[in-house]
Amino acid sequence: MAITKTDFMRGMQCPKMLWLDKHKPGLKVIPPEVQVRLDAGNDFGDRAMAMFGPYEEMTVYRPGTTIPDKAAMLQRTREHLEAGTPVICEAAFSNYNNYCAVDILRKTETGYDIYEVKNTPELHDQFVRDAGFQYYILSRCGLKVGKIFIVLHGPEEAEPFLPVEVTKQAKGFYKWINDNIWDLNRMQKAPEEPPVEPGDRCNCPYRCWYYDYCHKAADPARNEQNTDSFVG
Numbered sequence: 001m002a003i004t005k006t007d008f009m010r011g012m013q014c015p016k017m018l019w020l021d022k023h024k025p026g027l028k029v030i031p032p033e034v035q036v037r038l039d040a041g042n043d044f045g046d047r048a049m050a051m052f053g054p055y056e057e058m059t060v061y062r063p064g065t066t067i068p069d070k071a072a073m074l075q076r077t078r079e080h081l082e083a084g085t086p087v088i089c090e091a092a093f094s095n096y097n098n099y100c101a102v103d104i105l106r107k108t109e110t111g112y113d114i115y116e117v118k119n120t121p122e123l124h125d126q127f128v129r130d131a132g133f134q135y136y137i138l139s140r141c142g143l144k145v146g147k148i149f150i151v152l153h154g155p156e157e158a159e160p161f162l163p164v165e166v167t168k169q170a171k172g173f174y175k176w177i178n179d180n181i182w183d184l185n186r187m188q189k190a191p192e193e194p195p196v197e198p199g200d201r202c203n204c205p206y207r208c209w210y211y212d213y214c215h216k217a218a219d220p221a222r223n224e225q226n227t228d229s230f231v232g
């Protein structure tokens with residue numbers, strides 16, 4: 001059990017959230033409107049794969065499921081990197097079992113550029129941190145990463161993919177990630193639930209899906225909801 005990009009971002013919002021993901025995921029309540037946005041984001045990401053023309057997708061599922069087969073994806077990605085495939089989508093990387101899949105890798109003269117796709121019109125700090133996590137894993141795997149982009153949903157529906165370069169900011173998160181990833185890894189394996197009190201973190205940057213579980217006691221602030229959804 002190591003740390004994925006999603007684990008890291010959720011654990012940095014709240015360590016208890018990550019612990020619950022691993023030990024009591026049945027307590028999670030994803031509001032229907034959030035699930036709709038997550039599904040729309042997946043659809044936008046699927047369409048973005050073709051933004052540079054022909055591509056190879058690395059996604060492999062375990063037989064008879066929609067659960068990604070990470071080992072098979074890692075192997076397939078290695079093969080395409082060795083072959084010099086120009087555009088690789090859902091490229092999988094692992095370092096000490098910490099894992100990420102990159103939405104789009106585009107080959108350059110010196111290595112690969114990263115494109116992280118988000119189905120929203122505005123750039124948020126959280127997206128840059130997501131991309132920073134990918135840079136951390138890829139660079140520790142020995143891949144030469146050039147530029148890093150967040151692909152936003154632009155105003156033109158016929159051509160909605162709007163890359164925004166965030167190279168310097170995303171690479172700047174390397175130390176922050178390294179300073180926290182190992183502690184999160186240890187914490188998620190702990191047998192006891194971390195004693196975290198609810199607070200601002202329950203709505204920032206995203207409304208927590210364990211909100212009801214942690215706010216069982218009557219709480220006047222309970223209705224002050226942040227409706228922003230987690231954008232994986």
Ligand code: SF4
Nearest residue numbers: 014017202208211214
């Ligand atoms: S509701 Fe708040 S305290 Fe509970 S897991 Fe979520 S962020 Fe952490």
